[in-house]
Each structure stands twice: as structure tokens, then as C-alpha cells.
Amino acid sequence: MTTSLGFLIAARRCEIDELDQLARTSELVGTLGRLVHALQRERGITNVFLGSGGQRFAAERAAQVADCLAREQQVRVALDPLVDDPRRLAGGARLFPRVAYVLQGLDALPALRARIEALSIGPDVSTAAFVKLIAGLLAVVFEAADGATDPDISRWLVAMFNFMQGKEFAGQERAFGAAAFLRGGNDDAQRQQWLHLIESQERCFGLFCEFSDETLRTQWQASQAPAQLAELERLRRIGCTSPAGTVLDANLSPLWFEGCTRRIDAMQAIEDGLARELRALCGRKIEQARAELQRYEALQAEAVKPGDFFADAASETAEAPAAGYGRNLERSVLQMVQEQSRRLQAMNDELQTVRASLNERKVVERAKGLLMAHRKLSEEEAHKMLRQTAMNQNRRLVDVAESVLAMADFLPLGASAPR
Amino acid sequence: MTTSLGFLIAARRCEIDELDQLARTSELVGTLGRLVHALQRERGITNVFLGSGGQRFAAERAAQVADCLAREQQVRVALDPLVDDPRRLAGGARLFPRVAYVLQGLDALPALRARIEALSIGPDVSTAAFVKLIAGLLAVVFEAADGATDPDISRWLVAMFNFMQGKEFAGQERAFGAAAFLRGGNDDAQRQQWLHLIESQERCFGLFCEFSDETLRTQWQASQAPAQLAELERLRRIGCTSPAGTVLDANLSPLWFEGCTRRIDAMQAIEDGLARELRALCGRKIEQARAELQRYEALQAEAVKPGDFFADAASETAEAPAAGYGRNLERSVLQMVQEQSRRLQAMNDELQTVRASLNERKVVERAKGLLMAHRKLSEEEAHKMLRQTAMNQNRRLVDVAESVLAMADFLPLGASAPR
Structure with a gap:
């Protein structure tokens, strides 16, 4: 159910x-x-x-x-x-x-x-x-x-x-x-x-x-x-x-x-x-997640209070909550839902931060792909071209790659670039 | 295998x-x-x-x-x-x-x-x-x-x-x-x-x-x-x-x-x-992906040329490829692999672009979460506070949210912010 x-x-x-x-x-x-x-x-x-x-x-x-x-x-x-x-x-x-x-x-x-x-x-x-x-x-x-x-x-x-x-x-x-x-x-x-x-x-x-x-x-x-x-x-x-x-x-x-x-x-x-x-x-x-799963499953057997979903909406206005709508002192399912949502959001934020460190390589890969498509280069040739440009201009590889991507719209074969 | x-x-x-x-x-x-x-x-x-x-x-x-x-x-x-x-x-x-x-x-x-x-x-x-x-x-x-x-x-x-x-x-x-x-x-x-x-x-x-x-x-x-x-x-x-x-x-x-x-x-x-x-x-x-899967599966029965993995590496130098290492005219497995990789990369780039449009809301949600944790506000109160600030300062909600996040390190309860 x-x-x-x-x-x-x-x-x-x-x-x-x-x-x-x-x-x-x-x-x-x-x-x-x-x-x-x-x-x-x-x-x-x-x-x-x-x-x-x-x-x-x-x-x-x-x-x-x-x-x-x-x-x-x-x-x-x-x-x-x-x-x-x-x-x-x-x-x-x-x-x-x-x-x-x-x-x-x-x-x-x-x-x-x-x-x-x-x-x-x-x-x-x-x-x-x-x-x-x-x-x-x-x-x-x-x-x-x-x-x-x-x-x-x-x-x-x-x-x-x-x-x-x-x-x-x-x-x-x-x-x-x-x-x-x-x-x-x-x-x-x-x-x-x-x-x-x-x-x-x-x-x-x-x-x-x-x-x-x-x-x-x-x-x-x-x-x-x-x-x-x-x-x-x-x-x-x-x-x-x-x-x-x-x-x-x-x-x-x-x-x-x-x-x-x-x-x-x-x-x-x-x-x-x-x-x-x-x-x-x-x-x-895995051990930790399994333990938490068991804890949740055990709660299914008990009658856990659902929590008062509309309590906050009501408290926004000056009206007093109706009888039976007081806040629960015990941990309700609603509180568990909110905790889980917050935990997932924190995890997601952290994940974005970690992944951001991978972006540099992705930018280089994208620029390589663009050069391969537009100049009919092999992957090695495209990489060599980026690297050579970086060395000639004394810039970081990723900065040269960024420039290549920024110029993408001006390259002749725009059609093959991802929409 | x-x-x-x-x-x-x-x-x-x-x-x-x-x-x-x-x-x-x-x-x-x-x-x-x-x-x-x-x-x-x-x-x-x-x-x-x-x-x-x-x-x-x-x-x-x-x-x-x-x-x-x-x-x-x-x-x-x-x-x-x-x-x-x-x-x-x-x-x-x-x-x-x-x-x-x-x-x-x-x-x-x-x-x-x-x-x-x-x-x-x-x-x-x-x-x-x-x-x-x-x-x-x-x-x-x-x-x-x-x-x-x-x-x-x-x-x-x-x-x-x-x-x-x-x-x-x-x-x-x-x-x-x-x-x-x-x-x-x-x-x-x-x-x-x-x-x-x-x-x-x-x-x-x-x-x-x-x-x-x-x-x-x-x-x-x-x-x-x-x-x-x-x-x-x-x-x-x-x-x-x-x-x-x-x-x-x-x-x-x-x-x-x-x-x-x-x-x-x-x-x-x-x-x-x-x-x-x-x-x-x-x-x-789904129909398209199934058709492509069938095409691939049909290839398993035939003997598809594997393709010359090291051809590019060799062609980077002046050496001529050894006998048996010439480029195939037919579509080899290697070419299929490269096509698939390029397709996935293009898809991924496109996906990032589409998802970027969702960031605005995420920033607002993150700022709300921060206010809830630091000021012990309900979600509604946090949202109201952001909205009110945006209206008072005549700024967009997302800009206020960005400011809140930028100030996160200065908020007293830094520990509850995601690492």
C-alpha cells in the first residue's frame, strides 16, 4: 500500500x-x-x-x-x-x-x-x-x-x-x-x-x-x-x-x-x-544504510504518528491550530521525511562540489571533440593541437579549451556541435 | 564473453x-x-x-x-x-x-x-x-x-x-x-x-x-x-x-x-x-533504441572487423603502419565505439545545458535550507524571509538566495552547512 x-x-x-x-x-x-x-x-x-x-x-x-x-x-x-x-x-x-x-x-x-x-x-x-x-x-x-x-x-x-x-x-x-x-x-x-x-x-x-x-x-x-x-x-x-x-x-x-x-x-x-x-x-x-533500513522497517510494525503536514501552513497566519493538530513531541513520519530530504539535499550539494573538480577534464574533452569534428582531426591530433597552443601562449590547457568552446559558434561546421 | x-x-x-x-x-x-x-x-x-x-x-x-x-x-x-x-x-x-x-x-x-x-x-x-x-x-x-x-x-x-x-x-x-x-x-x-x-x-x-x-x-x-x-x-x-x-x-x-x-x-x-x-x-x-540494439545484436552473428586501435597512435609518428594494420573501409567495432562515445558526450553536454535551467530553483532551495538550519525557521518562514528581502531590495529571489549562500561561512552555526 x-x-x-x-x-x-x-x-x-x-x-x-x-x-x-x-x-x-x-x-x-x-x-x-x-x-x-x-x-x-x-x-x-x-x-x-x-x-x-x-x-x-x-x-x-x-x-x-x-x-x-x-x-x-x-x-x-x-x-x-x-x-x-x-x-x-x-x-x-x-x-x-x-x-x-x-x-x-x-x-x-x-x-x-x-x-x-x-x-x-x-x-x-x-x-x-x-x-x-x-x-x-x-x-x-x-x-x-x-x-x-x-x-x-x-x-x-x-x-x-x-x-x-x-x-x-x-x-x-x-x-x-x-x-x-x-x-x-x-x-x-x-x-x-x-x-x-x-x-x-x-x-x-x-x-x-x-x-x-x-x-x-x-x-x-x-x-x-x-x-x-x-x-x-x-x-x-x-x-x-x-x-x-x-x-x-x-x-x-x-x-x-x-x-x-x-x-x-x-x-x-x-x-x-x-x-x-x-x-x-x-x-x-552499505552496513549503515542497511541498519537504517531495518530501523525504518521496524517502524512499520508500530503505529508511528504521521505528523501534522499542514501545521506550518496554519502557523503562518495568526490562527491557533485546531484541536488535535498540536505538534507531536515524538518523531513523526513527517519529521523523518523532512530529515531524509535535508540529508539528500546536503548530499547533493556535496556531490556537486566534488564533481565540479572533474569539469576541467570535461572541458578539455569537449574542446577536443569539437576540434575533431570541425577539423577532421584524430583524438591525438586534437589533443596535440590544444597542448601546443597552450604551450605557445603560455596558458593552461583548460583555458585554451574554454576559448575553443567559446569560439564554437564561429566555427564553419556549426551543425555537428551538440545543440 | x-x-x-x-x-x-x-x-x-x-x-x-x-x-x-x-x-x-x-x-x-x-x-x-x-x-x-x-x-x-x-x-x-x-x-x-x-x-x-x-x-x-x-x-x-x-x-x-x-x-x-x-x-x-x-x-x-x-x-x-x-x-x-x-x-x-x-x-x-x-x-x-x-x-x-x-x-x-x-x-x-x-x-x-x-x-x-x-x-x-x-x-x-x-x-x-x-x-x-x-x-x-x-x-x-x-x-x-x-x-x-x-x-x-x-x-x-x-x-x-x-x-x-x-x-x-x-x-x-x-x-x-x-x-x-x-x-x-x-x-x-x-x-x-x-x-x-x-x-x-x-x-x-x-x-x-x-x-x-x-x-x-x-x-x-x-x-x-x-x-x-x-x-x-x-x-x-x-x-x-x-x-x-x-x-x-x-x-x-x-x-x-x-x-x-x-x-x-x-x-x-x-x-x-x-x-x-x-x-x-x-x-x-524506446523504439529507436530497441532498433539500434537489434542492429548491434545482429552484428554479433557476423564477424565484424575490430578496427585498428593503435592506428592513430602509430600515425602520429612518421612510421608506415605494418602489414595488416591498414584502416578498414567498412565500419569497424572501433568506429562504432567511437560513435557511441561521441553521441554520449553530445547527449551529456546537452543534458548539462538543460539542467542548468533548474539551478535557479536549487539555489533558492539551498538558501532556504540554510536559513531553516541557522535561524530555526520553518520552510514557509524561510521562503517568506527570502521573498520579503527580495521585495524590499527590489532584487530577484535567486539573487537574494545567492547572497545568502555567499554569506553562509559568516553565519554562526557553520557546522550544519554541508561540508
Whole structure:
């Protein structure tokens, strides 16, 4: 029967459903994170392998490929039940196309590895391929963070996404720097790109710190203590601030690579911590919601006072409430309804705040999409164009993206822009 | 098995699920709209009944109460299956507390009507009570519009909400004006409040026009043609622009009431049109999504080319693609994935635009919540305070609400504001 309390209970059941879905999404995000880490290592090792004409790191590479395959298998096992039961996760309509994209990349990996094995591609092509696949994996995490309906869980997913994205920039910096030292020098654009990778990392880790908790923040800051980073900072300074024409010492390349790798491996410990905290949080939230559901259900057996819906309307005027319309001292169903509404509003406000931090990336994605449509560019080309413009004009990527969007109406093919 | 195409299909299934849920929500919104209309009539008739000391409109009132009960029954029948199967609608966690609130109001209606029958309350108290219940019903429609995940359906729900809200302001204006003519005059604050009701209507109908389609917009504009409104505008001018102290002719009250009622009844035809369009739109969308799902499913039987995931990454550098990595001329799964992603992004952008129009109300609700928490006000008192400030300062309600929120950090009880 359609009672007010019945709908409060139904609302709680929906919340528990959503939390169950979010717990599964969070679990998937953790599994994806471990695959990303393995692919980042494979990318680094592969670069050395290709750079040395197959002389170095052949065994390491074989071991790392095996590790990647195992982690890929874990991802596939986690994805498997979703095809037949898409409601296991929330927001499948938006999440699953991202998953489909990632599966395309994973399916294409064996062929890529065969080309690497045969030394038929160079480190640049290989790096670009891994960057693309990892970007696809991170897009799944982003979508999960953006689609989360619980502000506390959303907060952690945002922290997690930013940490993973920061770590990916660190991985790209490792590859970029290693190549620069090997090459023996940087031109202006390359130095700019290196600085861009450093700034991008810092912005991501800043957001991670904002949305994470004290414990993980402290752990992160300890791992980034000056003493830990001194050597890396020295190499960064040599690599990206020496004037054009300076010849870099190729022997610094392995030193750089190892320093970066230690830093990135230390990051993995924090990412595991994030995944653990997220899991624990989901567990606590579900437990709490179930307890509240039981409390509500128990009330159904009792005769709870409905509350006086029109009391406020009456009290607005000077009339005294009629007999039987006095305010209840006990907690009425009406009070419970109002509490629930207030709680949901507070949650929603908080959710908007957390999601706002994801807007920057969305703006960049939208601008990329616009450039792809209007200039017939690939995604990579569109991104490169934005990044190049940002570097040339010494502006932030997101500001350039904003300008592109603001100009959308003036672009020739207005029809393909979303109405 | 976790194939890329499998996830594209799963994403489509999720979309169809969401559309089915939205169709049910839209159906419910239509049913709620008809109850709102009946309650608005009951409010108007009750005012005359109470104002005449029970002498006038007794029979009309009895008939209208019967109509309301029938429409309430339709609402309850529509709500009934949701308690046991909350997933029939999307976003139940946020929608159902609003429904629970409405049910509180409907459950309290018989007692309110008994007090009206006994002439134990005045028209002001009765009006405030109906206003409160109707606001609760509109809040369900608002939540439905805000929670919709399809931009086209969201657009119509936003049009519908704004039309219903505008119509409610028109109903409040009818009651307010009728009382003013009966009373024989308006003070400054009352004149301000009358003007506020006119402005609020116009803003709502403006948004309705923005989000509706050509046909309904034309129909609306025809119903608002100067010839139709001339008499009403004359009475508005007399009522709210004559200097303080002017005695209004009480005989104008029924004239005013009938003019307003004709206008509001004409609105109902447009609201029915909105509900019809919304239903048809949901039907078309579901049909279209099902057809696309079948197309995808048919592809599973064929061997669709996966597409070359790493082609772009490779083409960024000068290397020629290796044998077997040429671009496919046929539509590959990868292209389908990219199309789907672009489509979803365009939909999401559009959805953000539509939802932005709902922000104004959210800001006002947030400010009200803040005042309720900090000043221990009832919802009505908080709203009155905002409205009064807006009138005193000659600012828009939303601007006052923004100021309140901006001052939140300076309010003494900062702890109860959402983090």
C-alpha cells in the first residue's frame, strides 16, 4: 500500500542498491589500476628494449608481459558478469562504451607486442600506443567517479582518478626524460612539453590531496619529501632548463629511469591504500544504510504518528491550530521525511562540489571533440593541437579549451556541435 | 564473453532500461499534473466558500472534492507498484522522499477538509495549506526533471515543470487578487507580492517556451493573445498599481476570479499537450533504441572487423603502419565505439545545458535550507524571509538566495552547512 513510510523505505532500498553498485564499480577501479600500473612498467621496459635494438631488457620484458596478461585476465574476469547483468553497475549506458573502447585496445595488444618483438616499430610509436590504451583505462575510472551518486564515495573515486592520472603523467615523464637523455638534447618545444608533464602531475596530485584523507596525504607527502626527490629534481633541472644546444649526457638516462621508477613504484603503494580505503568506505556505507533500513522497517510494525503536514501552513497566519493538530513531541513520519530530504539535499550539494573538480577534464574533452569534428582531426591530433597552443601562449590547457568552446559558434561546421 | 561489441550491446540495454524508467516517470508526472489542477480548483472554490461563510459554492466544492479524490486515487494507483519494485523508476533514492512528503499531505487532506467544512479556518489558512501540498507535488516533478538522463526527455520534463509551476503562480495570483478585491485594498507589501506573482509566472512560462516545441509555443502564445488578456490586465492594473488607500470595488472580485479561471483552464489544455508529447517522445526514443540494439545484436552473428586501435597512435609518428594494420573501409567495432562515445558526450553536454535551467530553483532551495538550519525557521518562514528581502531590495529571489549562500561561512552555526 502506498504509505509515506513505505516510500521512505523504498528510497532507502534504492540507496542500498546504488551503494552496492558503487562498491562493485570501486572494486573494478582497483582492478583496472593494477593493470594500468603493469602496462606503465611494460611501456618503460619496452622503450629500453626498443631503444637498445632488442639488446637490453628482453627477459624483463617477457616477465612484464606475463604480469600484464595476468592482470588483464583479472580485469576480464571482473567485466565478464556485466555483459549479461548490466545493472550490476550504475550508469552502464555511459560506463560501458568506455569499457568497450578499452577492450578494443586490449584485443589489439598481442599484435602490438608482436611488432615490438620484431623490432618493427620505434619507441615513439610504442609509447604512443601504450599512452592511448592507458588513457582509455583512465577514462573508465573518470566515468566511474563522475557517475557516482554518493558524495563520500565520489570523493574517493575523484582522489583515486587524480592519483592514477598523476601517476600516468609521471610515467610519461619517465619515458620522455629517458628518451631526451638518450637523444642528448631537447629543443624548446620538448622542454616545454617536459615542464607541461611536471605541472600536470602536480595539479593531479594536488587534487588527490584535496579529496583524500589525512593518512594517505601524509603518506604521500612523506614519499615526496625533498630528500627522496633531490636526485630527480637535479636531473629534471639538467634536462629541461639547460639552454638549447646543450648536449645531455646519455649516461644519465638509466639513472633517470631508475629514479622515476622508484618514485612510481612508491606511488603504487598509495594507490593500493586508496583502493583499500574505498573498499572499506563502501562496506561501512552499505552496513549503515542497511541498519537504517531495518530501523525504518521496524517502524512499520508500530503505529508511528504521521505528523501534522499542514501545521506550518496554519502557523503562518495568526490562527491557533485546531484541536488535535498540536505538534507531536515524538518523531513523526513527517519529521523523518523532512530529515531524509535535508540529508539528500546536503548530499547533493556535496556531490556537486566534488564533481565540479572533474569539469576541467570535461572541458578539455569537449574542446577536443569539437576540434575533431570541425577539423577532421584524430583524438591525438586534437589533443596535440590544444597542448601546443597552450604551450605557445603560455596558458593552461583548460583555458585554451574554454576559448575553443567559446569560439564554437564561429566555427564553419556549426551543425555537428551538440545543440 | 567480454567482447567489445558485447559491452556496446550492454550499454544499449542500459539505455533502454533508463528510457523505460523515464517513460514511467513521465507517465507519473502527467498523473500528478491532473491532481495538481484539481487541487488548484478546489483551493479557489474553497476560498469563495470560506469567504462567504459557507453560503456560496457549497455544491461546487463537494463536486470538486469528489474530483480531487478520484485523481488522488489515480496517483495512488500509479505509485502503488513502486514500493515493492522501486527500480521501476530511475533515481528512486531522491524521488521517493518527495513522494513520501506528498503522501503525508494527501493523508492530511481529509482532516483539512473537515475543518473547512466546519468553517473553523479562514481562507488564508486554507490557501496556505493547498499551496504547501501543491508545492510538494511540484517538487516531485522537479526531481523527475532533474534526474532524467536523456536530454530530449529532460528538456520536455523541464518544460512541463516550468509550465506547471507557472500555472501554480497563476493560481496563487487568482486567490491573491480575489482576496484583495474582496478586502477592498492593498498595502505596499501586498502590491509588491502581487507583482512578484506576475513576474514569477512570466519567468516560468519563458522557460517553458524555451524548452518546449514550436506547436505548443504557438498554442500558448495564441492563448495569451492581448485580446484574451485585456480584461485581466485591466483588473491587474486596478489591483496592483492604484495608490495606497484606494478602495477597490469588491464586485470586481468574481469578475477577476472568472477571468483567471478561464486562463488557468486554458493552460490545462496545453499541459495535457505537453504530457501527450512527452509520452510520444518516450515511445519514439524506446523504439529507436530497441532498433539500434537489434542492429548491434545482429552484428554479433557476423564477424565484424575490430578496427585498428593503435592506428592513430602509430600515425602520429612518421612510421608506415605494418602489414595488416591498414584502416578498414567498412565500419569497424572501433568506429562504432567511437560513435557511441561521441553521441554520449553530445547527449551529456546537452543534458548539462538543460539542467542548468533548474539551478535557479536549487539555489533558492539551498538558501532556504540554510536559513531553516541557522535561524530555526520553518520552510514557509524561510521562503517568506527570502521573498520579503527580495521585495524590499527590489532584487530577484535567486539573487537574494545567492547572497545568502555567499554569506553562509559568516553565519554562526557553520557546522550544519554541508561540508
